[in-house]
Amino acid sequence: MNKCVITGRLTKDPELKFVPGSGKAVANFTLAVDRKFKQEGQQSADFIPVVVWGKQAESTANYMRKGSQLSVAGKIQTRNYESKDGTRIYVTEVVADEVQFLEWGNKQQSTTPQGYDSKYVSNTSGGFNNNSFDEDITPVDDEIPF
Structure with missing residues (x-):
């Protein structure tokens, strides 16, 4: 069986490319x-x-940056090619096969994913980060009536 799980930090920003012809996304990092x-404290x-391929490649390239912590599950693969020389x-x-984001982007920024307004992202206590809502959104109590 060829399966591995690794957890570590990105050494640089992921590199996103698209395969010519099919347009399928591929990210390398x-x-x-x-x-x-x-060894002795070192x-x-x-x-x-x-x-990583497909939508996961796009998400990884869009949301992860150098230093971000990731967990990756997949398989070890070897390949070879002839260089120009x-x-x-x-x-x-x-x-x-799977990429899990263990932290979002840059540590100095908030932990809210890019493209999301922090007031709509649930915090760890189950509530919302603040109580200001747009006119068309009605806040709902945390208790379920049934």
């Missing part, structure tokens, strides 16, 4: 994954290349 065992990490290049990477 590298995750820095901490090693469990450290922190070490592995830098693992990841490829004629040498054979071998690549090992994780092809993601």
Whole structure:
């Protein structure tokens, strides 16, 4: 069985491309994954290349930035190709089936996803972040009548 799950931080912003002809989205990025065992207080990490396709690729490129923490589930895949100078290049990477955002974008900004107004995003206590609503939205009590 070929399945892996890794959690780490982006080393740089994801690179989004579209396949010519089909227009399918593909994002490439590298995750820095901490090693469990450290040598005498020194922190070490592995830098693992990841490829993700489709809508997940677009979401990852749009919402994640350098330093963001992600969890990726997928399979390890190897491939090779010939470079312009004629040498054979071998690549090992994780092809993601699932990408989970463990934090949103930049830490200095709010944790509200881009494109959403923070007053409509539920907080951890189950309520709303503030009580100002647009005219066409009626607030609903937290209690369900049944």
